[in-house]
Amino acid sequence: MKNTINHTTHIITHTLKPITTDALSIETLSLLKTNGSLYPEAVCPTIDQKTAVKIYHTMQFIRLLDDRMQACQRQGRISFYMQCLGEEAAVTGSAAGLHQQDMIFAQYREQAALHYRGFTLQQFMNQLFSNQLDLGKGRQMPVHYGSADLNYMTISSPLATQIPQASGYAYGQRLRKDPYCTLCYFGEGAASEGDFHAGLNMAAVHQAPVIFFCRNNGYAISTPTYEQFIGDGIASRGIGYGIDTLRVDGNDVLAVYAATQYARNHAMTQHKPFLIEAINYRSAAHSTSDDPIGYRTKEEEKKFSTNNAFYRYETFLIQKNWIDLKEEIERTEQIKQDILTDVKRAEKIEKPIIDQMIEDVYDKPTTQLFNQLDDLKKHIQHYPELYSHVH
Amino acid sequence: MNMLNALNNALDLAMSKHPHMCILGEDVGFFGGVFRITKDLQKKYGEDRVFNTPLTEQGIIGFANGLAATGIPVIAEIQFADYMFPAFDQLVNETAKYRYRTGGEFNVGALTVRSPYGGGIAGGLYHSQSPEAYYAHTPGLKIVIPRDPYQAKGLLLSAISDPNPVLFFEPKKLYRTSKSDVLDTYYSLPLGVADIIQTGTDITIVAWGAQVEVIQKAAKMALEQDNISIELIDLRSILPWDIQTVTDSVKKTGRLIINHEAPITNGFGSEIAATVQLECFLSLEAPIMRVCGLDIPFPFCHEKEYLPDHLKTYEMIKRSMRY
Ligand SMILES: Cc1ncc(C[n+]2csc(CCOP(=O)(O)OP(=O)(O)O)c2C)c(N)n1
Numbered sequence: 001m002k003n004t005i006n007h008t009t010h011i012i013t014h015t016l017k018p019i020t021t022d023a024l025s026i027e028t029l030s031l032l033k034t035n036g037s038l039y040p041e042a043v044c045p046t047i048d049q050k051t052a053v054k055i056y057h058t059m060q061f062i063r064l065l066d067d068r069m070q071a072c073q074r075q076g077r078i079s080f081y082m083q084c085l086g087e088e089a090a091v092t093g094s095a096a097g098l099h100q101q102d103m104i105f106a107q108y109r110e111q112a113a114l115h116y117r118g119f120t121l122q123q124f125m126n127q128l129f130s131n132q133l134d135l136g137k138g139r140q141m142p143v144h145y146g147s148a149d150l151n152y153m154t155i156s157s158p159l160a161t162q163i164p165q166a167s168g169y170a171y172g173q174r175l176r177k178d179p180y181c182t183l184c185y186f187g188e189g190a191a192s193e194g195d196f197h198a199g200l201n202m203a204a205v206h207q208a209p210v211i212f213f214c215r216n217n218g219y220a221i222s223t224p225t226y227e228q229f230i231g232d233g234i235a236s237r238g239i240g241y242g243i244d245t246l247r248v249d250g251n252d253v254l255a256v257y258a259a260t261q262y263a264r265n266h267a268m269t270q271h272k273p274f275l276i277e278a279i280n281y282r283s284a285a286h287s288t289s290d291d292p293i294g295y296r297t298k299e300e301e302k303k304f305s306t307n308n309a310f311y312r313y314e315t316f317l318i319q320k321n322w323i324d325l326k327e328e329i330e331r332t333e334q335i336k337q338d339i340l341t342d343v344k345r346a347e348k349i350e351k352p353i354i355d356q357m358i359e360d361v362y363d364k365p366t367t368q369l370f371n372q373l374d375d376l377k378k379h380i381q382h383y384p385e386l387y388s389h390v391h
Numbered sequence: 392m393n394m395l396n397a398l399n400n401a402l403d404l405a406m407s408k409h410p411h412m413c414i415l416g417e418d419v420g421f422f423g424g425v426f427r428i429t430k431d432l433q434k435k436y437g438e439d440r441v442f443n444t445p446l447t448e449q450g451i452i453g454f455a456n457g458l459a460a461t462g463i464p465v466i467a468e469i470q471f472a473d474y475m476f477p478a479f480d481q482l483v484n485e486t487a488k489y490r491y492r493t494g495g496e497f498n499v500g501a502l503t504v505r506s507p508y509g510g511g512i513a514g515g516l517y518h519s520q521s522p523e524a525y526y527a528h529t530p531g532l533k534i535v536i537p538r539d540p541y542q543a544k545g546l547l548l549s550a551i552s553d554p555n556p557v558l559f560f561e562p563k564k565l566y567r568t569s570k571s572d573v574l575d576t577y578y579s580l581p582l583g584v585a586d587i588i589q590t591g592t593d594i595t596i597v598a599w600g601a602q603v604e605v606i607q608k609a610a611k612m613a614l615e616q617d618n619i620s621i622e623l624i625d626l627r628s629i630l631p632w633d634i635q636t637v638t639d640s641v642k643k644t645g646r647l648i649i650n651h652e653a654p655i656t657n658g659f660g661s662e663i664a665a666t667v668q669l670e671c672f673l674s675l676e677a678p679i680m681r682v683c684g685l686d687i688p689f690p691f692c693h694e695k696e697y698l699p700d701h702l703k704t705y706e707m708i709k710r711s712m713r714y
Contacts, residue, residue: 138692222422
């Protein structure tokens with residue numbers, strides 16, 4: 001019986017017995033074995049060859065892009081970079097489980113989802129080199145991508161702020177009767193922020209069709225999960241807020257894909273949020289500003305990185321006869337070439353003109369901003385060689 | 392010593408002096424913080440006193456408020472000043488008003504909040520902000536910003552022992568680049584007192600933190616190229632600020648320029664200008680001028696154009712002299 005005033009289940013007991021923290025046992029969904037074959041009792045999600053190969057190619061591309069751009073940062077050609085390595089399966093598999101028109105709010109390590117949507121090599125480069133063609137007008141640090149065309153909200157560095165926003169966006173989709181939902185990515189570290197709790201609770205209370213997708217990769221910079229929270233992962237939080245929840249093996253693309261399809265269906269048909277926790281390992285450094293040697297061992301990195309999601313999935317596709325390894329090796333070489341060529345293209349393009357500094361603060365610059373820009377330009381004319389070119 | 396070492400040394404001395412003093416924040420434990428300022432302190436003082444927190448700034452400051460209410464000195468590190476805002480409520484409504492609200496029954500004077508602030512590191516919108524003015528609008532807080540390693544150590548030790556909560560903003564651009572001779576031993580520098588770092592007769596320039604270097608460079612240019620004699624003041628404390636030192640100087644020189652990195656509108660420069668025009672009206676030979684950031688979010692690709700650098704300051708010096 002539901003007690004509608006307190007919104008709790010009314011089961012009276014006369015013995016004092018607390019619910020202990022081990023009362024819940026949350027399982028982890030895994031479909032693909034590490035050798036690329038399905039577990040005997042696993043049901044393979046319905047997936048066609050085209051989608052399956054697109055997922056593979058997305059992972060392939062992102063691994064190559066990350067590798068190259070990490071090197072570019074080391075050479076001083078860009079100031080900053082963050083790799084997706086170790087989480088490319090979780091991110092790509094979830095993006096593939098959505099509709100192209102579904103909205104994505106991401107944290108920053110989800111470039112694979114953006115590429116899956118169609119963000120091109122050139123678009124990545126333009127942002128990374130903050131040149132004139134960057135959709136974000138060069139205003140944010142590298143990896144802060146976004147695209148209205150691709151329904152991918154521009155990244156904001158302050159953690160977890162996207163979580164309640166995703167709830168609100170999804171509420172708007174339901175109100176307008178859009179046949180679409182929202183997916184929100186975040187790390188297990190960000191899940192400690194107040195915004196996470198606010199966002200989940202509001203989505204549950206207001207029945208927003210949003211999928212919360214936690215990338216639990218073991219670390220928030222140097223902080224391991226055992227210093228981040230006590231209790232059974234982030235999944236247990238969902239249940240506390242009255243949100244149906246699934247935990248998946250984040251190195252298993254098919255499991256993530258199946259979980260996201262399920263979650264999407266749940267969100268759309270029941271107008272309710274859903275939480276997915278993907279278990280992963282952040283194989284690379286937090287960012288190019290970080291060196292994990294200060295807080296974890298090489299042995300640990302090796303141990304968790306052997307369970308490589310990409311090769312697991314590749315083997316699955318080969319067994320299905322959906323890809324040809326020889327062709328893929330050629331493809332890999334071609335992508336590497338394309339990336340090198342595009343680095344050279346993007347770095348030659350000029351940065352945005354300084355007039356753009358005062359745009360988008362408001363819909364139109366205020367008089368005061370125009371005056372400030374004028375003063376700046378006059379100043380630059382005194383020292384033209386020391387600042388950006390004034391057009 | 393660079394500023395990182397000086398701050399680490401100050402924390403070490405304070406930790407050895409107070410048997411229960413704690414340091415908490417994101418990544419400050421084993422790793423020693425993303426800028427390594429708490430390096431080796433966990434090893435030395437144990438995990439109960441130096442520890443990583445979950446990633447929640449409102450949690451960090453709320454927890455630190457409670458801990459400080461016991462009287463135990465607490466250092467709460469916020470990884471970047473741009474990320475203090477989730478804790479705005481705890482800082483503005485709680486930290487600042489603890490003593491007043493409780494009629495002096497309780498206080499959180501044992502709290503010091505440390506946070507790297509400011510631009511110059513290609514940090515874009517969210518790793519560059521200078522938020523001092525938001526907090527300067529809040530009675531009950533003290534705000535301190537050091538300009539070099541020597542100042543950083545002495546001011547941090549004073550902030551820790553001060554019976555009021557202090558926000559201590561560290562110019563992260565200077566962490567590694569700024570060097571000074573720093574004593575290994577305990578010393579303190581006064582809060583609420585500005586520092587005249589160069590005396591002069593023609594014009595006064597006030598700045599704090601990383602901008603002190605900038606006004607020094609501009610003053611050197613003005614002296615060498617135009618023979619202008621400039622008095623340079625490092626404000627050091629934003630709240631409470633040293634009105635006397637600044638107004639005495641302006642009464643002498645008759646001119647004032649204020650330089651800060653934050654956007655010009657409602658930056659702390661406005662407060663200084665308002666007070667100085669009242670106190671020094673009859674001595675002023677030119678309007679008080681400001682060289683500040685533009686009224687825009689801190690841009691990544693136009694950081695150089697945004698910043699109130701030495702050249703903009705130099706041009707403003709000439710303008711003030713010409714007036
Ligand atoms: C509000 C806020 N606080 C602190 C930071 C600094 N910071 C950037 S990333 C990060 C760790 C995030 O960890 P997690 O959410 O687990 O994601 P992961 O990096 O592991 O993908 C921290 C502390 C920030 N960006 N925003």
